[in-house]
Amino acid sequence: MLTIRNLKSYYGRMQALKGVSLHVEEGEVVSLIGANGAGKTTLLNSIVGLVSSRTGQILFSDTDIIQRNPRQIIRMGVSLVPEGRQLFAPLTVIENLILGAYQRYRKDKKSEIKSDLEKVFVLFPILKERKSQIAGTLSGGEQQMLAIGRSLMAKPKLILMDEPSMGLAPLITTQIFQIISELHKQGTTILLVEQNAEAALRISSRAYVIETGRVVLQGMSQELLHNQEVRRAYLGREYKEVWE
Amino acid sequence: MSLGSQLLQYLFTGITLGTIYGMVALGFNIIYSSTGIINLAQGEFVMLGGMMMIYLTTIIKLPMVVGFFLSILIVALMGALFERGAIHPLKNPSVITLIIITIAASILFKGGAMFAWGKETFALPAFSGEEPVRVLGATILPQTLWILGIMAATVVFLIFFFGFTLTGKAMRACAANRTAASLVGINVKTMVLLSFALSAAIGATAGIIIAPIALMDYNRGTMLAVKGFSVAVLGGLGSNVGAVVAGFIIGIMESLGAGFISSGYKDAIALVVLLLVLFIKPGGLLGSKEKGEFKKF
Numbered sequence: 001m002l003t004i005r006n007l008k009s010y011y012g013r014m015q016a017l018k019g020v021s022l023h024v025e026e027g028e029v030v031s032l033i034g035a036n037g038a039g040k041t042t043l044l045n046s047i048v049g050l051v052s053s054r055t056g057q058i059l060f061s062d063t064d065i066i067q068r069n070p071r072q073i074i075r076m077g078v079s080l081v082p083e084g085r086q087l088f089a090p091l092t093v094i095e096n097l098i099l100g101a102y103q104r105y106r107k108d109k110k111s112e113i114k115s116d117l118e119k120v121f122v123l124f125p126i127l128k129e130r131k132s133q134i135a136g137t138l139s140g141g142e143q144q145m146l147a148i149g150r151s152l153m154a155k156p157k158l159i160l161m162d163e164p165s166m167g168l169a170p171l172i173t174t175q176i177f178q179i180i181s182e183l184h185k186q187g188t189t190i191l192l193v194e195q196n197a198e199a200a201l202r203i204s205s206r207a208y209v210i211e212t213g214r215v216v217l218q219g220m221s222q223e224l225l226h227n228q229e230v231r232r233a234y235l236g237r238e239y240k241e242v243w244e
Numbered sequence: 245m246s247l248g249s250q251l252l253q254y255l256f257t258g259i260t261l262g263t264i265y266g267m268v269a270l271g272f273n274i275i276y277s278s279t280g281i282i283n284l285a286q287g288e289f290v291m292l293g294g295m296m297m298i299y300l301t302t303i304i305k306l307p308m309v310v311g312f313f314l315s316i317l318i319v320a321l322m323g324a325l326f327e328r329g330a331i332h333p334l335k336n337p338s339v340i341t342l343i344i345i346t347i348a349a350s351i352l353f354k355g356g357a358m359f360a361w362g363k364e365t366f367a368l369p370a371f372s373g374e375e376p377v378r379v380l381g382a383t384i385l386p387q388t389l390w391i392l393g394i395m396a397a398t399v400v401f402l403i404f405f406f407g408f409t410l411t412g413k414a415m416r417a418c419a420a421n422r423t424a425a426s427l428v429g430i431n432v433k434t435m436v437l438l439s440f441a442l443s444a445a446i447g448a449t450a451g452i453i454i455a456p457i458a459l460m461d462y463n464r465g466t467m468l469a470v471k472g473f474s475v476a477v478l479g480g481l482g483s484n485v486g487a488v489v490a491g492f493i494i495g496i497m498e499s500l501g502a503g504f505i506s507s508g509y510k511d512a513i514a515l516v517v518l519l520l521v522l523f524i525k526p527g528g529l530l531g532s533k534e535k536g537e538f539k540k541f
Contacts, residue, residue: 091416
């Protein structure tokens with residue numbers, strides 16, 4: 001569904017991605033783990049076109065989207081749940097959700113959008129309860145749910161999630177990950193970026209490890225969970241104490 | 245005239261003035277909310293609206309209703325053209341650059357109007373009748389009622405547009421979070437264009453309805469912009485309810501000041517209020533403190 005070949009991205013003169021290649025098959029959950037500043041967010045932002053100075057190849061359903069702008073890419077069926085949620089804070093919950101379907105209003109039937117809204121409410125009953133509340137006043141977990149809900153309203157073929165567990169209490173994090181696996185069961189394709197490597201590896205089938213703008217390791221998530229290097233660097237396990 | 249009816253008279257005048265200031269402030273707010281720009285050419289839209297109406301109805305002799313809507317349309321197009329010509333082509337401009345561009349535009353509009361219509365002051369006949377209505381010893385011009393009515397209609401329209409239409413919601417979304425707006429597929433640049441056209445249209449409306457009582461010339465815009473800006477700041481930049489309320493406050497203060505102190509100080513009052521607000525409560529009456537902290541201006 002998504003194939004990236006030799007993607008290089010730049011912020012001004014600084015090169016943030018130094019030739020990343022990866023692919024995501026239909027129906028798969030693939031996670032991307034790595035430390036702060038490794039280029040995970042840059043990668044997602046490059047896919048949707050928010051980082052526009054990029055070279056290489058990004059094939060989505062066999063179409064190269066590297067020249068397209070975010071609006072065109074979103075219309076093709078890629079949806080980003082951005083880092084830090086990026087809600088329309090002064091707008092209500094329902095307005096946020098409706099705007100999630102903004103680019104569909106011209107081509108899709110209103111009833112279809114409405115039934116998708118109901119589906120989001122089934123997935124997140126709390127959002128239905130709070131639908132007239134101002135989005136900025138929701139708790140962190142609810143805001144994350146709204147961000148996911150808003151991206152689902154675009155009826156995406158591929159969802160990119162950037163650190164959905166960031167800044168959330170452990171209990172809420174578990175809940176968010178349950179929702180992600182629920183979405184997976186429904187057949188949604190997800191590329192998941194996470195610092196919480198353990199949780200990400202448990203719900204994904206494959207994973208890539210990214211370091212300073214390069215993919216340094218890839219494989220089945222189960223294997224990576226038991227990989228010595230990954231355990232030491234990202235899972236905080238088997239840390240050898242060094243005595244001089 | 246007794247003191248009571250005199251007070252009432254000043255009150256009516258103040259409300260009329262306040263409505264106009266409020267409408268100018270609404271124009272400021274629309275552009276400010278969607279772009280962060282203070283459009284200093286806002287007063288010129290008011291002037292252009294009035295002048296265009298006078299030109300279309302007294303010189304070309306179109307019917308009032310046609311002239312009214314046509315003037316608004318023409319000025320809205322000018323607003324859109326201004327955005328496309330001067331704001332849109334810039335890549336990553338700073339807000340201060342954009343504001344300076346609006347000053348240039350304001351001078352250009354003013355010069356253009358002087359070139360087209362000359363320096364004289366023009367009058368526009370009232371929409372319906374010149375015969376003042378007597379209320380408790382004070383008088384109201386029928387035009388005042390038109391002004392109030394059209395203001396109310398504009399506010400209702402804005403509430404409907406921003407609250408209930410997808411485009412209106414998309415414009416608010418742009419104001420709230422541009423990145424997120426482009427992530428859901430909103431064309432941010434189109435929304436900016438729309439906000440310029442809309443605020444030009446509202447400015448033009450204000451210019452048209454005030455022309456019969458205040459007359460109009462090429463130079464009328466600047467002072468209206470200053471007053472409207474004071475009102476927008478007093479009400480809290482970006483707050484539409486604030487703009488209406490603050491419009492009445494400044495309008496009434498101005499007419500009381502002119503009546504009881506001296507009409508020479510009339511124009512100073514709005515500026516004194518502006519300074520006081522900026523010293524004491526920069527967020528404005530209805531602007532929230534937190535929001536104020538994120539504002540660049």
